[in-house]
Amino acid sequence: MELSGKRIIVTGAARGMGAATVRAYVKAGAHVISMDVNDDAGIKAAAEATAIGPGKAEYLHVDVADKDSVTASFKAAVETLGGLDALAHPAAIQRMASASDVTVEDWDLMFAVNVRGTMLTNQAAHQYMTESGGGSIINFGSISGLRPEPSASAYSAAKGAVHSWTRTAAGAWGKDAIRVNAILPAIQTPMAAEAIARATPEQNEAAYWRNREPIALGQAYGDPDDDLGPVMVFFASDASRFITGQLIPVDGGQTSIR
Numbered sequence: 670m671e672l673s674g675k676r677i678i679v680t681g682a683a684r685g686m687g688a689a690t691v692r693a694y695v696k697a698g699a700h701v702i703s704m705d706v707n708d709d710a711g712i713k714a715a716a717e718a719t720a721i722g723p724g725k726a727e728y729l730h731v732d733v734a735d736k737d738s739v740t741a742s743f744k745a746a747v748e749t750l751g752g753l754d755a756l757a758h759p760a761a762i763q764r765m766a767s768a769s770d771v772t773v774e775d776w777d778l779m780f781a782v783n784v785r786g787t788m789l790t791n792q793a794a795h796q797y798m799t800e801s802g803g804g805s806i807i808n809f810g811s812i813s814g815l816r817p818e819p820s821a822s823a824y825s826a827a828k829g830a831v832h833s834w835t836r837t838a839a840g841a842w843g844k845d846a847i848r849v850n851a852i853l854p855a856i857q858t859p860m861a862a863e864a865i866a867r868a869t870p871e872q873n874e875a876a877y878w879r880n881r882e883p884i885a886l887g888q889a890y891g892d893p894d895d896d897l898g899p900v901m902v903f904f905a906s907d908a909s910r911f912i913t914g915q916l917i918p919v920d921g922g923q924t925s926i927r
């Protein structure tokens with residue numbers, strides 16, 4: 670699962686799973702363009718990954734919800750990389766609201782970043798990967814897109830849309846040797862920590878039984894580097910060349926054992 674010679678874009682790369690994915694790819698020898706809206710943290714994360722090597726990461730700004738931004742950033746990235754072999758696309762946002770309380774503003778924001786962002790980045794990647802003779806697109810779904818999510822209604826609906834899109838894109842682009850899969854993670858990151866910080870003690874007690882207790886491997890979210898990084902390397906590598914259209918839980922058993 671060496672990635673030396675691979676040319677990869679990673680979105681949401683300033684923190685969390687995106688930053689861990691950049692580290693994993695650079696450690697495996699890839700040339701990475703990392704992208705985010707959070708430029709200060711994104712530049713720092715790319716520099717830290719490059720310092721470890723043996724590959725390298727360079728940072729570019731992108732707003733994945735904005736077509737012009739995606740078009741310009743992917744064009745610049747591919748010019749630097751000399752082609753495109755893989756896209757890892759963790760960039761997303763989460764806002765909490767019940768089915769009764771969710772606002773139009775939050776609904777539209779969640780669908781703009783999480784769903785339109787997936788479509789725009791995947792379309793751009795498809796264009797450049799076709800020119801490169803194929804590639805791997807790794808989207809990010811969620812257990813929230815598979816089950817009712819009483820306190821995160823729009824996020825749940827948006828992740829369900831990401832799952833459907835992943836299947837459709839995999840079906841459409843297999844002829845171009847482009848595979849499209851989605852990771853469904855349960856990994857400890859700032860997004861996961863912020864959800865705990867926002868919640869009341871009662872909500873966190875309920876969230877433990879809903880989210881953490883079903884994780885057979887330790888009743889705790891996984892580590893971004895040790896538990897997710899190697900999976901991201903596998904899906905960017907040729908070792909996963911016959912896997913497409915799949916929703917892959919990386920969650921210690923949470924999705925299946927609940």
Ligand SMILES: NC(=O)c1ccc[n+]([C@@H]2O[C@H](COP(=O)([O-])OP(=O)(O)OC[C@H]3O[C@@H](n4cnc5c(N)ncnc54)[C@H](O)[C@@H]3O)[C@@H](O)[C@H]2O)c1
Nearest residue numbers: 681683685686706732733759760761809811855856858860
């Ligand atoms: N943490 C979990 O256990 C968990 C569970 C299920 C699904 N997920 C999904 O996994 C993915 C990664 O989650 P994470 O926990 O690392 O999240 P995170 O919040 O820690 O990181 C997300 C990154 O995306 C960036 N981002 C947000 N909006 C953007 C935009 N418009 N354009 C470009 N970048 C943008 C943020 O700045 C941030 O750096 C997300 O798709 C999330 O929905 C996470």
